[in-house]
Amino acid sequence: MGGTTLSSLAAAGRVEELRRGAVTAASLAFRGEREPFHPSGWAFPAF
Numbered sequence: 001m002g003g004t005t006l007s008s009l010a011a012a013g014r015v016e017e018l019r020r021g022a023v024t025a026a027s028l029a030f031r032g033e034r035e036p037f038h039p040s041g042w043a044f045p046a047f
Contacts, residue, residue: 006030 006027009015017023 006015006023010017010023015023
């Protein structure tokens with residue numbers, strides 16, 4: 001939901017890959033059709 005991919009988390013050492021290629025497969029599976037967006041930017045709520 002934050003737009004951070006599992007691949008980037010794995011590169012930062014925050015995700016452990018137990019099987020070769022699992023991070024790539026999971027990143028593709030959880031990818032949405034578009035990036036997360038909120039009209040007011042990063043701050044919730046806007047009012």
